Ligand SMILES: C/C(=C\Cc1cc(O)c2ccccc2c1O)CCC[C@H](C)CCC[C@H](C)CCCC(C)C
């Protein structure tokens with residue numbers, strides 16, 4: 541099974557063969573974009589369950605906050621970049637209602653397969669307004685000024701070029717509209733950092749190991765280390781052209797949400 545970064549495709553539902561990819565365990569999992577795409581394909585079957593279990597359901601609250609901060613409202617046309625299995629896109633769909641439109645974009649075919657299956661299992665009328673697109677966050681397949689709000693949950697940390705991703709988010713937003721960026725918080729407080737690292741080493745990785753995904757979840761710790769602090773995110777967003785870039789610590793400082801206006 542291959543997923544193309546060059547040719548975004550509308551997936552509603554996803555076509556093709558949905559057999560699981562071969563599981564591999566390597567120590568160097570995430571050198572490039574293709575490695576990350578494979579990682580997210582591999583964890584797709586257990587991704588939602590592990591998020592619920594490991595965050596004790598808290599991730600649903602953080603995602604609601606991110607959607608609320610995006611300013612999406614009834615009738616809007618909105619985009620969720622790095623949508624994964626679709627949590628933020630489903631929440632956006634409820635916000636914009638049947639008269640609005642939601643696009644969920646991701647480069648992982650397996651994550652999109654889960655998102656599309658979830659959409660078809662639900663009877664909510666508004667969920668019919670979601671289109672899943674396989675594409676690259678660094679080269680969004682939309683004209684400029686297309687959206688009234690954009691969200692990206694746990695995505696910016698995972699792209700290989702964050703500045704380019706923010707420039708793309710800026711380009712597709714309508715002037716005056718907001719981007720809401722939810723992710724782990726790279727704290728400047730050593731105590732918060734050690735709690736976060738302890739939780740990943742002694743809770744997250746051992747639980748993931750029981751699914752054969754220890755390396756995939758070990759990646760979380762290194763990716764947070766290589767991520768940006770709230771202040772650095774505000775600076776990067778301002779450099780991409782956004783105004784009023786503000787980062788909020790949530791979940792007791794374990795998570796963060798950047799909000800910025802085009
Ligand atoms: C939805 C959450 C994380 C998504 C996520 C993001 C990634 O970049 C990954 C990369 C590789 C593998 C998995 C992921 C991934 O799942 C957030 C919630 C779940 C987290 C998996 C675990 C949370 C660990 C916190 C430090 C603990 C919070 C505890 C709580 C406040 C009780």
Ligand SMILES: C[S@@+](CC[C@H](N)C(=O)[O-])C[C@H]1O[C@@H](n2cnc3c(N)ncnc32)[C@H](O)[C@@H]1O
Nearest residue numbers: 580622623624646647648651676677693694698
């Ligand atoms: C941790 S998941 C987050 C999924 C979802 N937003 C959530 O909050 O649960 C990160 C997602 O980003 C996607 N992703 C990473 N880099 C990407 C890129 N360059 N283009 C498109 N999707 C990307 C991955 O495939 C994965 O589904």
